[in-house]
Amino acid sequence: MxxxxxxxxxxxxxxxxxxxxxxxxxxxxxxxxxxxxxxxxxxxxxxxxxxxxxxxxxxxxxxxxxxxxxxxxxxxxxxxxxxxxxxxxxxxxxxxxxxxxxxxxxxxxxxxxxxxxxxxxxxxxxxxxxxAQHVLMWPLPEHIGPLRIASLYLAAEDEAQIGGDLYAATVSDGAVRVLIGDVRGKGLSAIGEAALVLGAFRESGHRHMPLVELAAALDQSVSRYAADLEPAEEAGERFATALMVEIPDSDPVTRMTSCGHPPPLLLSPGHVVTVPSLHPSPPLGVHPGADRTLDVFSFEPGDTLLLYTDGVVEARDARGRFYPLAERAARWTEERPEALMHHLRRDLLAHAGGRLDDDAALIALHRTPVDRHRHHDRGGGVETRRAGSGTESRQHTA
Known part of the structure; x- marks a missing residue:
């Protein structure tokens, strides 16, 4: 830093x-x-x-x-x-x-x-x-566990390097946890809420708690902040979407909890892009105590998981068309994370005419080959658990 x-x-x-x-x-x-x-x-x-x-x-x-x-x-x-x-x-x-x-x-x-x-x-x-911006948004390391990581942040406001979008990573009990989120608002005015979510994740993310409990802890922090400091005229308008990913070092799977955040893209060799089937819960700060869902799907060595905020897919060109992230990312599934970020940055800005209307963040998580003790079917098995329900269901995606 x-x-x-x-x-x-x-x-x-x-x-x-x-x-x-x-x-x-x-x-x-x-x-x-x-x-x-x-x-x-x-x-x-x-x-x-x-x-x-x-x-x-x-x-x-x-x-x-x-x-x-x-x-x-x-x-x-x-x-x-x-x-x-x-x-x-x-x-x-x-x-x-x-x-x-x-x-x-x-x-x-x-x-x-x-x-x-x-x-x-x-x-x-x-x-x-x-x-101050670098202190708040710590740079992600290039390597964590079995992952090679690259990130990109494009702030909507001039001279700002961060805004309403956020990301962070930590290590917990033989797994890597990554957070990407988007608070209401954009640019410098949203930094306060972004700092709150980041601080809560850094405080609790490394603990050996399940991912759904971590989401509940972040929800409590955002809700408590809104209750204590939110102006009356902005009641109910302080919230944040978040996607939390947990990638074990040994198992080729990804555990994920979405709090109103867009689903990631799974890039596989051969220009294959799939969208994992998720079961998102409400954004942080909207319904305190809401049940959080855990989704599990295959993440094999050689694959790249692309996390992003809605500022990417909602970027418009001169004709008002949204940026086709999945279509464009399919061109570079064979690239290393750093090269993938370079291509996406140049292509996104060209699509938007050189300037974005909202903050945008992307993270590429590439799983490097490791010795595997267990093999999981690449057919896209999805395991779903709901916090507090005591029940478990399984689905399969094409």
Whole structure:
């Protein structure tokens, strides 16, 4: 996490140094030289000197007050040189032009100083915001147990790296548990609720409790937060969808509990994409104490489980068509998780015209080959248990 933040700050510093590179200073200096030479060579009834103000006017876009002042002084000197060659510097016309250019250059210097201060404040705020965002949304490791993991987060708001979508992973009793969720709202305004769900999962996710009990614990946290802190005008509007996945290290299966969240995609070699049959329960915070369902299905080595939030499948193109995630993901079932995320990111943004209307998150969980002591039929057996019911049923999907 620290290295990622250092990379962000390093890229920003590199960009600032590029913007203030001496090469950019050639533009206003060249303008001054060209305008001066052309004006000196032009007939006396042609006056190009007033256009010299362009040079100090554009300098604050990439340089500070001192450089802007130097360019302004150079432009004013060039205006004086033009006056000497065109009837003398003491003429009223040239005096007015020189004074006007000097005043405008001073204003450009003041603007440059204010702009530089504003940029410094904005850079500090962005750095602090990015640090806070990285503290909240911990990067997922590339490897956990038998899984190779890659993730993607696209925030709807500019300058934000997280928002209403969330994900986390932990290890519990010989299994990997992964959470992906979506709180009501988007962008920075939804970070508070996202932090609540993430904190509850990190507190309880590693404990040796069944997945349905973990879902109940998260539901209690969200409901308690809503009851204690939710404004009266927003009663009943604070909730979150969540999908919790538990992948044992030794058995090629996946246990899953969905709280109103979209089902994942199972990508298999040969460009095969299937949608596991789930039995979702209400979102977190909607019906406290609601029964939670546990679904179990095959997850063989070589398969990739693709988790996502609704911001992905609800992204629209210029014609209003939703993003066909299953169809597009089928193209890259043979790819490693990192490459899969790269392809999906580029394809999703191209579909949405470069900007999303809602936060979007994806996680690719690739099961690497391991020694298996038990073999489960790839026919897609689904085992369903309902919390608190004491009953068990089995279904099979095609």
């Amino acid at each position: 620290t290295s990622r933040l250092a990379d962000v700050i390093g890229r920003r510093r590199s960009w600032r140094s590029l913007r203030s590179a001496p090469a950019l200073l050639l533009l206003p200096v060249t303008l001054i030289v060209v305008i001066t030479v052309v004006d000196v060579q032009a007939p006396t009834d042609v006056h190009l000197g007033p256009t010299l103000v362009i040079a100090p006017a554009i300098t604050p876009s990439f340089a500070g007050p001192r450089t802007t002042a130097a360019v302004g002084a150079l432009a004013t000197g060039a205006q004086a040189l033009i006056g000497v060659t065109h009837g003398g510097i003491g003429t009223l016309n040239h005096i007015v032009q020189i004074i006007t250019l000097a005043v405008l250059s001073v204003l450009c210097v003041l603007y440059s100083a204010l702009r530089r201060r504003r940029l410094a404040q904005l850079a500090q705020v962005r750095t602090v915001a990015e640090a």
